[in-house]
Amino acid sequence: MKSDIDTLMTARGLDALIVAGGEGYDDVLDYLVNGAHITGGTIVKKRGGDFLLIVSGMEIEEARHSGLKVMTYGELGYMQAVTQITDPLLREVKKLELALQEAGVEGGRIGWYGRNTVNETIAVFQALQQELPHYEFVGEASPSLFEEVMLTKDTDEIERLSDIGARTVEVLEATWDFIASHQANGDDVVVDDAGNPLTIGDVKTFVRRALLDRGLEDTDMIFAQGRDAGYPHSRGQSNMPLKLGQSIVFDLFPRELGGGYHHDVTRTWCIGYAPETVQKTYDEVMQALDISVETFGVGKPTHTMQEAVLDFFEGNGHQTQRSHPGGLKGYVHSLGHGLGLKVHERPSISHTRREDVFAVGNCVTIEPGLYYPEDGYGVRVEDTFIVTENGELVSITPFKKDLVLPLKEA
Amino acid sequence: MKSDIDTLMTARGLDALIVAGGEGYDDVLDYLVNGAHITGGTIVKKRGGDFLLIVSGMEIEEARHSGLKVMTYGELGYMQAVTQITDPLLREVKKLELALQEAGVEGGRIGWYGRNTVNETIAVFQALQQELPHYEFVGEASPSLFEEVMLTKDTDEIERLSDIGARTVEVLEATWDFIASHQANGDDVVVDDAGNPLTIGDVKTFVRRALLDRGLEDTDMIFAQGRDAGYPHSRGQSNMPLKLGQSIVFDLFPRELGGGYHHDVTRTWCIGYAPETVQKTYDEVMQALDISVETFGVGKPTHTMQEAVLDFFEGNGHQTQRSHPGGLKGYVHSLGHGLGLKVHERPSISHTRREDVFAVGNCVTIEPGLYYPEDGYGVRVEDTFIVTENGELVSITPFKKDLVLPLKEA
Numbered sequence: 001m002k003s004d005i006d007t008l009m010t011a012r013g014l015d016a017l018i019v020a021g022g023e024g025y026d027d028v029l030d031y032l033v034n035g036a037h038i039t040g041g042t043i044v045k046k047r048g049g050d051f052l053l054i055v056s057g058m059e060i061e062e063a064r065h066s067g068l069k070v071m072t073y074g075e076l077g078y079m080q081a082v083t084q085i086t087d088p089l090l091r092e093v094k095k096l097e098l099a100l101q102e103a104g105v106e107g108g109r110i111g112w113y114g115r116n117t118v119n120e121t122i123a124v125f126q127a128l129q130q131e132l133p134h135y136e137f138v139g140e141a142s143p144s145l146f147e148e149v150m151l152t153k154d155t156d157e158i159e160r161l162s163d164i165g166a167r168t169v170e171v172l173e174a175t176w177d178f179i180a181s182h183q184a185n186g187d188d189v190v191v192d193d194a195g196n197p198l199t200i201g202d203v204k205t206f207v208r209r210a211l212l213d214r215g216l217e218d219t220d221m222i223f224a225q226g227r228d229a230g231y232p233h234s235r236g237q238s239n240m241p242l243k244l245g246q247s248i249v250f251d252l253f254p255r256e257l258g259g260g261y262h263h264d265v266t267r268t269w270c271i272g273y274a275p276e277t278v279q280k281t282y283d284e285v286m287q288a289l290d291i292s293v294e295t296f297g298v299g300k301p302t303h304t305m306q307e308a309v310l311d312f313f314e315g316n317g318h319q320t321q322r323s324h325p326g327g328l329k330g331y332v333h334s335l336g337h338g339l340g341l342k343v344h345e346r347p348s349i350s351h352t353r354r355e356d357v358f359a360v361g362n363c364v365t366i367e368p369g370l371y372y373p374e375d376g377y378g379v380r381v382e383d384t385f386i387v388t389e390n391g392e393l394v395s396i397t398p399f400k401k402d403l404v405l406p407l408k409e410a
Numbered sequence: 411m412k413s414d415i416d417t418l419m420t421a422r423g424l425d426a427l428i429v430a431g432g433e434g435y436d437d438v439l440d441y442l443v444n445g446a447h448i449t450g451g452t453i454v455k456k457r458g459g460d461f462l463l464i465v466s467g468m469e470i471e472e473a474r475h476s477g478l479k480v481m482t483y484g485e486l487g488y489m490q491a492v493t494q495i496t497d498p499l500l501r502e503v504k505k506l507e508l509a510l511q512e513a514g515v516e517g518g519r520i521g522w523y524g525r526n527t528v529n530e531t532i533a534v535f536q537a538l539q540q541e542l543p544h545y546e547f548v549g550e551a552s553p554s555l556f557e558e559v560m561l562t563k564d565t566d567e568i569e570r571l572s573d574i575g576a577r578t579v580e581v582l583e584a585t586w587d588f589i590a591s592h593q594a595n596g597d598d599v600v601v602d603d604a605g606n607p608l609t610i611g612d613v614k615t616f617v618r619r620a621l622l623d624r625g626l627e628d629t630d631m632i633f634a635q636g637r638d639a640g641y642p643h644s645r646g647q648s649n650m651p652l653k654l655g656q657s658i659v660f661d662l663f664p665r666e667l668g669g670g671y672h673h674d675v676t677r678t679w680c681i682g683y684a685p686e687t688v689q690k691t692y693d694e695v696m697q698a699l700d701i702s703v704e705t706f707g708v709g710k711p712t713h714t715m716q717e718a719v720l721d722f723f724e725g726n727g728h729q730t731q732r733s734h735p736g737g738l739k740g741y742v743h744s745l746g747h748g749l750g751l752k753v754h755e756r757p758s759i760s761h762t763r764r765e766d767v768f769a770v771g772n773c774v775t776i777e778p779g780l781y782y783p784e785d786g787y788g789v790r791v792e793d794t795f796i797v798t799e800n801g802e803l804v805s806i807t808p809f810k811k812d813l814v815l816p817l818k819e820a
Contacts, residue, residue, distance in 0.1 A: 326484020
C-alpha cells in the first residue's frame with residue numbers, strides 16, 4: 001500500500017526516489033497521481049517528504065487533479081536552462097538534477113522508476129553517472145519498491161477492483177447470452193437462415209462494445225477455439241466460424257477506460273456439447289482450482305500453491321513445466337499472478353519464483369489449465385481473488401463455470 | 411523504413427541488435443513482428459543476418475504469424491538453464507546470452523532496444539556489464555536506430571495510415587452530426603425537453619463507440635471546453651455540460667484496435683456561435699497552418715517550419731515558447747511530430763530539436779494553437795500529413811475546418 005513507501009525506502013537505503021520515464025502508460029506514475037491524466041511528468045520524493053509532481057505547462061491543469069504538490073518545468077527553471085543545452089542527454093540530466101534539488105535532495109542513493117525505452121534509459125543512466133556523481137542512481141530487479149508497494153491493495157483499491165469484477169461478469173453474461181441466442185446448422189453456429197457463420201471476430205466485437213458500455217476497455221482478449229485453444233496465448237482467428245463441440249478458451253482481462261485497474265477471468269466453453277476428452281480435462285482443471293483454493297493461507301509461500309497443482313497434474317500423468325521445462329503440452333504455465341494497474345503484478349504463483357508470500361490485501365488470479373494443441377484442444381479456468389482482512393481468499397469473479405454453452409434453439 | 415536497418419547498424423558500429431524489454435506495448439517489437447500479438451518475446455539480429463524471434467511456448471502459435479524465424483525459450487535452452495539459476499538478474503543475463511549465441515553473435519557492440527521499467531533496465535544493464543564483458547551493450551538517446559528507421563514509412567504503412575485517417579474522419583463527421591442533432595436551451599446544449607444537458611462525457615462515449623465500430627480505439631482523447639481548452643492537454647471534464655459560444659478543443663488520436671498505427675487530428679469548435687475574440691484567434695491559427703504548409707520542403711530542417719510560425723505569432727503580439735520559455739499563454743508547444751506506431755515519433759517540428767529534416771515517407775502532424783486560459787479559451791487545429799514520393803505534403807485528414815458548429819434546431 002502507498003503508506004508503506006517510506007518504510008520500503010528505508011529498507012532499501014534510498015534517500016529519495018524519482019519517477020521519470022518516457023511516453024506511454026506508466027503504472028507507477030498512474031498509481032501516484034490519483035487518476036489525473038498526464039502525458040509525461042516527473043515525480044520526486046525525499047524519504048519522509050511529500051511527493052512533488054512536475055509537468056509541462058500544457059499538463060498543469062490535469063496535474064492539479066492529482067492532489068499532489070505540482071509545478072511546471074517552467075517554474076522549475078528547466079525550460080530556461082534547456083535553451084542553453086543542445087545535447088538531449090544533458091537536458092535529461094539537467095531535468096533530473098533540478099527536480100532533485102527542488103525536493104531538497106543534494107546527494108545520496110536515488111531509486112529511479114518509470115518506464116522508458118531500454119536504449120534511452122541506458123544512455124541517460126551513463127550520462128547521470130558522469131555528470132552527477134554525488135547521486136547514486138539505483139536499479140532494482142523485480143520485485144521493485146513499487147511492486148512491493150502494490151503487492152497489497154488498500155480498501156479503496158479493493159472496492160474499485162471488485163466493481164470492475166462485477167462489470168466484467170456482466171460482460172461474460174451478455175456474451176454467453178449473445179452466443180446462446182444463435183442457431184446451429186450441423187456443427188456450425190450460424191447467424192441467419194442463409195447459414196452465415198458467427199465468427200470469433202463477431203464475438204470479439206460484441207465483447208468490446210459490452211465492455212465500453214460499462215466503462216471498460218479490452219486489452220487484447222483471447223477467444224481461441226480448438227487447436228488454437230491448445231496454445232495458452234493464441235488470440236484466436238477473427239474469421240474463424242464458431243463450431244459446436246470445440247473447446248473455446250475465453251480469457252478477458254479488461255481495464256478501466258484510458259488506463260487503470262484490471263480484471264482477469266478465463267472460461268472454457270464448448271458450444272452445444274463437450275467431447276468426452278475435453279469434459280474429462282475440464283473436470284481435472286476444476287479440481288486443480290479447488291486444490292489451489294484449499295492450499296491457500298495468509299503467510300504461506302505462493303509457490304506451495306503451484307506445487308500442489310503440479311503434484312496433482314503430474315500424478316494424473318500430465319507433463320508440467322516442472323517435469324518438462326519448455327514443454328508445449330500439459331500444464332505449461334504458472335498458476336497465477338497479482339493484478340492491479342498492470343495485468344501481471346507480484347505476487348507470482350510459480351514454482352520458479354519462490355520468494356512471494358500470500359498477504360492480506362493481495363489481488364491475485366488463479367488459473368490452472370491443460371493444453372493439448374496436437375489433439376485440438378485446451379482448457380483454462382480463472383477467477384480473480386482478493387485476500388480479505390480476515391485472511392480469506394474470495395473470488396471477485398462471480399460467474400458460473402459451466403463448460404457447455406447450449407444454444408437456445410439447436 | 412525497415413530496409414534501412416542494416417545501413418543504420420553499420421553507421422552506429424553495431425554488430426548486432428537485440429529487442430528485449432518488459433511487459434506492455436512495445437512499438438519496436440510490434441514493428442518487427444508484422445502484427446502478431448505477442449506478450450513479451452526477444453528479437454535478435456546480427457548485422458546482415460535475419461531476425462530471430464524467441465517467445466515462450468504459450469506464444470509460439472501467435473509468433474508464427476510474424477513471418478520471422480521463431481523458436482521457444484525451451485528450444486533455446488533457457489527454460490532448462492533457468493532451473494539452475496535463482497537470481498532474477500542472472501536469469502535475464504542468461505536469456506540475452508543464449509539469444510545472442512543462437513544468432514551467432516559471440517561479442518561486439520550490441521544495440522539494446524525495447525521498453526521496460528527504468529529500475530529493471532539499470533539493474534540488468536549493470537549485471538550484463540559484470541557477467542558478459544565480451545559484449546558492449548550500447549544505449550542511445552533519441553533518435554534511436556528504430557526512431558530513425560521509423561522516420562520514413564513504406565508504401566504499405568502509408569496506405570494503412572491513410573486508411574486510419576479516413577476512418578477517423580468518419581468519426582469526426584459522425585460526432586459533428588451527433589452534437590448538431592441536439593437543441594439549445596439558452597446557452598446550454600440539451601438532450602431532451604426536460605432540459606437535461608449534453609455533457610462532455612456523453613460526447614466521449616459517442617466517439618469511443620464510433621471508433622470501435624471502425625476498428626479503432628481511443629487513447630485518451632481531449633475534448634476540453636472554455637478555460638480547460640486554454641490548457642493544451644486538459645482532457646475535459648466528463649460531467650461538464652456543453653455550452654454555446656465556448657471554444658472546444660477536440661483532439662483525437664486513436665489507434666488500431668489492440669495496438670498499432672495512429673491518426674492525430676484536432677478541431678476547435680464553437681457550438682452555435684463564436685465570440686469575436688475566439689474567431690479572431692481561430693483565423694490566426696488557420697493562417698499559421700497555411701504558413702506551415704507553405705514553408706514545407708523536402709530536405710528542409712523541420713525547425714524552420716516552427717520558426718516561421720513563431721515569427722508570425724510573435725509578430726502578432728503573442729507570447730511563444732521562444733520569447734517566453736515555460737510561459738502558459740500564447741503559443742506554448744511545438745508545431746508537430748512524427749506519427750506511426752507511437753503517437754509521438756520523430757521528426758519533431760520544434761525550435762529546440764534542430765536536427766530533423768523533412769523527407770519522403772514522413773508522416774507528421776502540423777498543429778498550431780493559441781491558448782488564453784485566463785480569458786477562458788484556447789484554439790488548436792491539426793491535420794496529419796504524409797510526404798509523398800513526389801515530395802508533396804498531403805493531408806490525410808480530409809475533414810472540414812469550420813469553427814462554428816450550428817445546432818440543427820437552435
